[in-house]
Amino acid sequence: MLLEVRGSRMCTSVRMLAALLFIVLCIQQGHGQTCTEGFAYDRRARQCIDVDECRTLPDACRGDMRCVNQNGGYLCIPRSLYNQPYRPEIPALPDPAYSDTSVGFSDSFLPAPPRSAEPSYPRVRSTTQCILGYTLAEDGTCNDIDECETNSHHCNPTQVCINTAGGYTCSCTEGYWLIGGQCQDIDECRYGYCQQLCANVPGSYSCSCNPGFILNPDSRTCLDVNECEDEPCSHRCFNTYGSFMCNCDEGFELAADGTSCIDLDECSFSEFLCQHRCVNAPGSFSCICPPGYYVYEDGRSCEDINECDTGNNTCTTAQVCFNFQGGYTCLDPLQCHSPYIEVSDNQCMCSAENPACRDKPFTILYRHMDLSSGRSVPADIFQMQATTRYPGAFYIFQIKSGNEGREFYMRQTSNVSATLILARPIKGPREVVLDLEMVTVNNVINFRGSSIIRLTIFVSEHPF
Template sequence: MLVEIRGFRFCSSVRMLAALVFIVLCIQPGHGQTCTEGFTYDRRARQCIDVDECRILPDACRGDMRCVNQNGGYLCIPRGLYNQPYRPDPPALPEPVHPDTSAGFSDTFLLAPPRSVEPSYPRVRGTAQCILGYTPAEDGTCNDIDECETNSHHCNPTQVCINTAGGYTCSCNEGYWLIGGQCQDIDECRYGYCQQLCANVPGSYSCSCNPGFILNPDSRTCQDVDECEDEPCSHGCFNTYGSFMCNCDEGFELASDGTTCIDLDECSFSEFLCQHRCVNTPGSFSCICPPGYYVYEDGRSCEDVNECDTGNNTCTTAQVCFNFQGGYTCLDPLQCHPPYIEVSDNQCMCSAENPACRDRPFTILYRHMDLSSGRSVPADIFQMQATTRYPGAFYIFQIKSGNDGREFYMRQTSNVSATLVLARPIKGPKEVVLDLEMVTVNNVINFRGSSIIRLTVFVSEHPF
């Protein structure tokens, strides 16, 4: 059956209708970004946009055909058929209009209101033709082709395919960016995503903290750990930024592990810490003194205990208690040997009238003193002088006996006095008895006589 409309002949078959209506799809390649056919990559918008082939292609449609742009392609339609409304008689060829290009390809054709006149083109029964990116359905509609599911896309292996209406786009996963058409990993660590430590991994990154810090819930910043809450130190703990410090009580020092405290042996520092002996104690030390001494108020010096004053002695009532450094002695009552007679508690005298006293000292005076062991020398330790002076007389002072080691000598300080000098140190305990003689000489009356001071020196055991 042939029908003539406006000078055109149409065949009733679908094949003849296809000869009159040409649908031409052109492919415009993208630039910089791989886009589907009919789209080009807009660098400013950073997305694929439709190519208007009717505007950029010369003679896109030949003859009496009019070019109609489509989302992703274009159509060539006879001018008379494009402008004439029609009433559909399914199945019949729909009249194309400008589609909505806001969301990929469109498979919707707007229909003109029905008219009472007969259509000016043949009614053709057959399957509806779909634009690129769609496929005909059994009900005659066009369904979108999921290129991502059918693996008919052209995304490279580093990209991710995202299906769109009538097409698809190639994108990158989170953590990647597009460089030269390839998805490359973003090194987040270069941009300070982490406050402290950062480890880049493909498509992501991982933050961690230095020792002494913990990661905050934001997984990026770090918070100081108060290590002192766990009591890591044996004594005191001081928290610092990212760490901690241990300190020790007085008398202790920090061990090599930095957390425990060990006792400090103060006695090993100096032998002069205590006057006598140092005893180390946990965290401190104590000084002890030998028998006969007590520890002084300073806690280090040793002070003599006067046993004679405290009554802590063994002397009888007939004896006299004599205290010296570190001890005491009990002195028996004075006994004067003939021809000497006792004239006082500590003096014996030999009378000049007694012939037996000739060439003997006129008096013997008993004295006692104490001396520290190892006392520094020279040291003046005792002084003697004439108590009775005679006109025209002069006096000579000398050590008559007891100076076997020559530790002492007499130094005359005036014509009536002299001083006993310690010349060499004496180590105790020791008892030294010296006879210090004062010779009286009077040439006027041709007189020569002498007196003796019998000095007993108790040298202590210790130098204090």
């Protein structure tokens, strides 16, 4: 198109050229995590950056128009006009330049003075207004407006304003999330942030531990406490996961408080714990025996002390020491009363030639034995038999004296022997003297005689 200079300064042509310049600027205030139109949110930079519409929009400018990217928008300029250099000075024209204020800024294009060789073209003024979100500085540059600082944002009271290039973002503080435009508290306890106990608080949470645990430095996990380091138990302590257990030494039992140990009275468990008497001691017990006994190796049984063997007796040299269960006795030398004469240390004899011996036993033999008190019955305790046997003779065994309580009886076991039986228990201490008689009958020579065993039984005081 050829431009001719007329007196009207070609006002119509200038307006036509200005109409060819189509400026597109879409501005929309952003909030939340959305940016104003012309910007896109960069997740890494966490801010809004300019979108190059000339690259991203297909056919951003039609026809012979060239796309020029701007901060937050783009311009469409005729290619022939865009390629021509700007003139440094353009005289002002009396007619007002066309100004489009619908997009938030004004650009005036003034035609160049008429020249025969150069066509006229518009020039963008250096006083271009800034897009929304920016303000014009004194040096002519556009500076970002901090809507958060100037309180020109539209974030609701529950939100936090975060300034971005050319806009702002409405977000929530840590511990809250955006739901329906409102910042609502996150219940961290629902998501297992704490290992054991969790207490939700506005915008945060607090972890704690069960008894027996302490909170780790990460404020989330719990560490088992070794309570045994504080020695809570009287005797022995065993640490467990989250707790501890106390154990007592042998002879003690755990008290109701679970930590103290009290003595166990073993003697109260059974009367058979000791053979004689049980004595309780802290953590243990001991068995004691009556005089004349000592505690056996098992620690519970009582064993007789043989004072005659140990020499711990009061018998004289003329006496004979006889030991029995739990004691001893000193036997005086045998004295045979007339008409008996001594034939050995323990036997007296009455001679058949002596008329005084006619109705008396031929011999008296002295024997001694011991018997435990309360011995179970029946029991064979003594055996008697004939030492001299005559042809045609037979023998009768009987208890002649000393059995007034009928505790004993004789059972003949053969023609020449019999056994003394304990039929009833005897309680001691007691001394029983029995005359056991053996009657010899010989019808061939018409002989009848007897012999006596004088058996002295020492019954002990105790049943052992």
